[in-house]
Amino acid sequence: MRFSEEFEARFAEMVPHYPTKRSALVPTLLYAQDEIGFLSDEVIAELAGRLDLTELEVRNVISYYSMLTTKPRGKFNVQVCTNISCLVRGGEEILQHCEKKLGVRHKGTTADGLFSLEEVECIGACSWAPAAQVNYDFHENLTVEKIDKVLEEYKHEPTR
């Protein structure tokens, strides 16, 4: 199992910040997921070994956090908020529109592997509701037209 040099540098820098190795697990998982796309069995085994944990413990943590996944996702993970503020401002419609547009439901991935869709709880953008997050980018004050545009832009973006 090989990670990028950037990952290795971050990992090496991060671990000594914590009193015990295991505390570095969550950020490590996030970095690994950003790099590989999902947390494969191979990644789990590798990180468990590095942090002196059992694979089961690593899986326990992954299953606790909904932003961590053990299954491959699309290149762009569209996370539509339907929590209270977004709900009253039309978040539900945005989600339904995305479902129709992408042809997948919650946690689904398009056949071309480009998009995944997720219905998520509050992403802290209540002031600009309804909001959605694509990978780490926020898109706010959404309307059906606006989200169409957003998705269109991502479709034509070669890498991200």
Next chain:
Amino acid sequence: MADVTLTVDGKKITAPAGTLLIEACKTVGIEVPSFCYYPNLSLQGACRMCLVKIEKMPKLQTACTTVVSEGMVVTSDSDEIKQARKSMLELLLGNHPLDCPVCDAGGECELQDMTFTYGAAESKFMEAKNHKDEQQWSPVVFFDRPRCILCYRCVRVCGEGMDVWALGVQNRGVSSIIAPNKEDHLECEECGMCIDICPVGALTSGAYRYKTRPWEMKHVGTTCTHCGDGCKTTLGVRRADKGMEIVRGDNRDKSGTNGDFLCIKGRYAFDFANHEERLTQPLIRQNGKLTPATWEEAFELIGKNFSEIRERDGGTRIGVIGSMRTTNEEAYLLSKFARVVLKTNNVDHHRTADFPALAAALRGKENATASMAEVFTAPAILLIGNDPTEQHPLLAWQIRNNVRLHRARLYVINSNSIKLRRQATSFMQIGAGLEGEVAAFLAGNDAAADALVDSSAKKEEWIALRDKLSGEQSLVIVFGSELRGKDVASLVKFGSAGSGAKFVCLADYANSRGAADMGLYPELLPGYHSVVGSSEFHQEWGEVPQATGLDLPGMVEAGKAGKLEALYVVGSNPVGRLDIDPYAFSKSFVVVQDMFLTETAVMADVVLPAANAYEKSGTFTNTCGDVQLVKKAGEVTGTKSDFEMIVRIADAMGFDVRKLVPFGGGTRADMGQSRGAQSGEADRHAVWLEAHGLEPKMSPFDPMAILDEIQRLVPGYDVSRMNLLAGNSEPTSLREAGASAAHKAESIFPANDNLFSSGTLGRYSRTLNSVSESHEVKAAEVAAD
């Protein structure tokens, strides 16, 4: 720590600072309910059942995570608290199925009891209960997810208690589930602690599930028959068509040193008793074939042949091989029977540790042996050789939890990277077979360290380790059978030099220590007294042959040369284990007492079906030297205890059995009526007699009569009979042991059983075999006893 005083329900409690409120309440008999709290495991605070009202605190607090403080005023029971607990139960019951009538835990379920107490019968939930079919995680572990109340006891006992970490929690909140380490199955030590500790019926055991209801069993607390650690196990027995069947083993009453700990063998491997190949009638060889016979025919034939050989050619033509799984009383009786009745010193057993060397080294030393309980409390432990996790699960548990709970320092020296290194303060890996050099080095021979020095450890490190060990107060030194003879002496020399270390010598079978203490040796009588010369035994027993007898290899040689005319094997399988040519004894008259037709039994002239240790009474001495009571739990019709058979053979030889078993010596007991209005009298009377150490010894088959003699004559065994009968373990001492004798170190053959094997018992245990197969661990080719 300083004490603090608090008030609970108007009662004043004084408890050491740092005590948890839930524990402090227990000391005055106030029970605060809880599911997730479990003594000696980390705190969870998950179930919210232990909510109590503490004055000046705004809302109800969990008693399991609150530490007592000075002047605290607590209410453990009020309407508000009742309502809170009732609501918690309502939540727990939201998904819990109502299958109590078929659930294994029904009748001894903590959730059932709690629901009964708080009357949480109604529910506001309208939703359908989540269902998920039962899953089998291993041959012995089943999981019924909807029954789980997520107390996490199983997760913690597996990780913290066993250091296995095979269970975890996946997902979160209402969708949390207990998960095994291999997605859909478990890879673990199969100890069953998770099943035992489960407050409900979520985790159930393959050996017990759906077999019976808890109230249909009678429970008998006895000592485990597998390894040498001497765990107490409470066997649930039920009437069956062939006697009494054992259906469950656990130690939920926490009697014994092991508390609630048991390994896979103690918990599940009792099923050999009901194996269909179990012998239930005597067999006599007729026309070359073993043919069923009556007990009378068998005893008559044995008595006639043994007497004739003894009269004609003397007792030296007869050999006796004893067992490491019979009781102390049987081992003592056999040792005495050989010397007094057969007139031979040709006595031996399958030796797995050098106890005579330990006895010789510790002679005259006060408090020089550690009990199993002390392994859990000692501030420092040195472990040389052996792999306790595999071969001495309780010892490993004691060490591990001593390190975890008391921060004991553990020093491990081993030729393999054994699992206990994970708890060790210092772990030194040495080359195989170099344990003796370690002992010599510790005893002061610096040159011996040269053999130990390698790339991983320099000489200075060894010297530093020795200095550190010398500085340890109250060190307990545990060593495996790698150390024998002079190595044991060296180790004792080292340990006794400082503040007086205590020793534990590890042997492999349930009563290996007892077999050694009771003198199943050609040169030693009970208590390590030499057969030569005069000891109390020579005076009590009458004439004892003075010449050292033949050991096992000696008997084989004599057999081949036609000089061993009879061989009497009690509960042992030397042909199978020690690679003995079965034809060595083809010219001898061979009598074997065993449960099964072992490699040794098939070549016998007479085979007597024996009862196992779960089917008789007496005592066992564990590898540390702790004596414990063995109580009869199961019963298989058609078998007899080895004790009774030995006495019957003596009788058949025309020997006055009163000289063998001192029964009926003045004690008379009115056992009352067994039927009718006064039918309880016998029981009440027996209880009274037991409590006064006067349990009746009215029959020659009563092992307690021999226990009297053992306690009177065997050095170190004069322990409290009262405590023994009460079910406690009583440590013996080697201080006054006999002078012992030179010992052949090469006559020790470790059994090498692992967690999933147990000699003949393991061979005939379906449960152990199924687990063994699932783990693809190869058990020893041939059983050891």
